Amino acid sequence: MPYQLHYWPTIQGRGEFVRLALEAAGASYVDVARGAEGKDVDAMLQFMESPQLTQPPFAPPFLIDGEVIVGQTAAILLYLGPRLGLVGKSERRRLWTHQIQLTIADLVAEAHDTHHPLGSGAYYEDQKKEAVARAKDFRLVRVPKFLAWFESLLARNPRKTRSSAHLVGGRLSYADLSLFQLVDGLLYAFPRATRRALKKAPLVAALHDSVAQHKRVAAYLASERRIAFNEEGIFRHYPELDG
Amino acid sequence: MPYQLHYWPTIQGRGEFVRLALEAAGASYVDVARGAEGKDVDAMLQFMESPQLTQPPFAPPFLIDGEVIVGQTAAILLYLGPRLGLVGKSERRRLWTHQIQLTIADLVAEAHDTHHPLGSGAYYEDQKKEAVARAKDFRLVRVPKFLAWFESLLARNPRKTRSSAHLVGGRLSYADLSLFQLVDGLLYAFPRATRRALKKAPLVAALHDSVAQHKRVAAYLASERRIAFNEEGIFRHYPELDG
Numbered sequence: 006m007p008y009q010l011h012y013w014p015t016i017q018g019r020g021e022f023v024r025l026a027l028e029a030a031g032a033s034y035v036d037v038a039r040g041a042e043g044k045d046v047d048a049m050l051q052f053m054e055s056p057q058l059t060q061p062p063f064a065p066p067f068l069i070d071g072e073v074i075v076g077q078t079a080a081i082l083l084y085l086g087p088r089l090g091l092v093g094k095s096e097r098r099r100l101w102t103h104q105i106q107l108t109i110a111d112l113v114a115e116a117h118d119t120h121h122p123l124g125s126g127a128y129y130e131d132q133k134k135e136a137v138a139r140a141k142d143f144r145l146v147r148v149p150k151f152l153a154w155f156e157s158l159l160a161r162n163p164r165k166t167r168s169s170a171h172l173v174g175g176r177l178s179y180a181d182l183s184l185f186q187l188v189d190g191l192l193y194a195f196p197r198a199t200r201r202a203l204k205k206a207p208l209v210a211a212l213h214d215s216v217a218q219h220k221r222v223a224a225y226l227a228s229e230r231r232i233a234f235n236e237e238g239i240f241r242h243y244p245e246l247d248g
Numbered sequence: 249m250p251y252q253l254h255y256w257p258t259i260q261g262r263g264e265f266v267r268l269a270l271e272a273a274g275a276s277y278v279d280v281a282r283g284a285e286g287k288d289v290d291a292m293l294q295f296m297e298s299p300q301l302t303q304p305p306f307a308p309p310f311l312i313d314g315e316v317i318v319g320q321t322a323a324i325l326l327y328l329g330p331r332l333g334l335v336g337k338s339e340r341r342r343l344w345t346h347q348i349q350l351t352i353a354d355l356v357a358e359a360h361d362t363h364h365p366l367g368s369g370a371y372y373e374d375q376k377k378e379a380v381a382r383a384k385d386f387r388l389v390r391v392p393k394f395l396a397w398f399e400s401l402l403a404r405n406p407r408k409t410r411s412s413a414h415l416v417g418g419r420l421s422y423a424d425l426s427l428f429q430l431v432d433g434l435l436y437a438f439p440r441a442t443r444r445a446l447k448k449a450p451l452v453a454a455l456h457d458s459v460a461q462h463k464r465v466a467a468y469l470a471s472e473r474r475i476a477f478n479e480e481g482i483f484r485h486y487p488e489l490d491g
Contacts, residue, residue: 124385142367
């Protein structure tokens with residue numbers, strides 16, 4: 006039975022980290038709220054809010070695999086990783102991959118806050134001045150700090166080769182896919198600042214490019230299944246927030 | 249060999265979620281940067297930044313258990329849970345407990361942002377006006393939304409009894425301890441708003457109280473090992489941010 010992914014149908018958002026893992030592994034899945042099997046956003050919300058669920062997800066994305074329902078992006082990847090061959094076999098390797106994923110998730114949350122520093126309750130237009138201040142700290146302090154950490158992981162990976170590098174071990178993991186997505190989002194939202202920051206993180210830049218060329222990922226990115234970045238998602242391009 | 253916990257020595261912060269798990273289980277551990285074994289914050293930072301680490305933590309807290317180094321609060325609890333008997337045995341139960349933990353972590357991050365909506369780069373005093381706006385959204389929208397979810401989990405737990413409720417199954421898990429800590433922090437930072445919100449989440453309030461009475465937790469909370477809440481941590485009491 007194919008995996009069922011439930012996520013907002015018009016944005017990449019947090020669901021994209023799950024989509025990328027499913028796509029890179031060539032897994033069979035349906036993106037339910039995008040109209041698969043005749044369902045839509047209402048069906049997703051109705052499911053989420055049904056009072057008989059004993060383990061209701063707090064928010065999309067969530068994944069259904071038979072009787073298993075998992076929410077929280079990082080937890081979904083923790084579950085899918087071994088099943089899709091996107092994480093090592095040992096507990097230590099799985100834990101390390103997950104730790105990286107959680108750190109990626111932290112920067113993703115901060116990327117969201119650049120355009121909504123006063124909270125999601127008000128429109129961007131009504132918190133633009135504050136967004137400019139928050140985005141400056143994000144671009145100048147936070148992004149370089151995180152990228153330097155990812156760069157150090159790639160540089161220190163004992164399985165690094167001249168032609169390719171991965172965050173964990175010698176093979177593609179879901180953390181690589183997520184780092185690709187994070188960098189891709191930053192390049193969309195803050196193209197000038199991110200290109201500048203990537204000059205100091207050449208291994209991160211190379212990983213981003215090599216993931217984009219991964220056969221199944223490349224096919225996905227070129228397909229209609231890849232929703233374009235837009236100003237409803239987490240990574241939004243507002244030129245006034247770029248450096 | 250005792251677990252080594254590395255965290256800032258003067259705040260509860262994210263390290264507190266790990267301390268609570270270790271304390272509730274009666275585990276043997278040293279809180280390194282608090283002067284255990286003659287070490288301090290410098291020793292923690294020096295370790296973290298040593299270039300020969302292939303799996304360097306991004307930030308405290310991190311845990312050392314023999315050769316294993318784990319960073320990220322939720323990943324530390326994922327690792328410790330089974331070892332401390334603070335999570336169920338099946339993969340599904342562990343995943344569910346972890347999913348709850350990640351959702352708790354989301355609200356913890358938002359609690360931090362109430363006093364630093366423009367980023368950690370500037371003092372609270374220099375972003376007070378923005379903090380007032382962000383805290384209002386947090387108090388009126390975010391906290392009730394999250395508490396309602398936790399309440400629903402407690403209400404729906406099939407193993408709930410009349411005298412006690414747990415988030416997962418019929419026994420104490422690290423998610424219960426973390427929800428205690430979240431509520432405790434909210435009660436410190438936003439006493440008026442949180443007491444109001446808890447009236448609509450009586451099972452959450454009861455869980456908070458029952459964890460505080462857990463024998464080992466109560467002994468810990470009364471000890472000098474429990475650092476008092478203060479205005480350097482995540483949960484800060486600024487009366488102007490309360491409702």
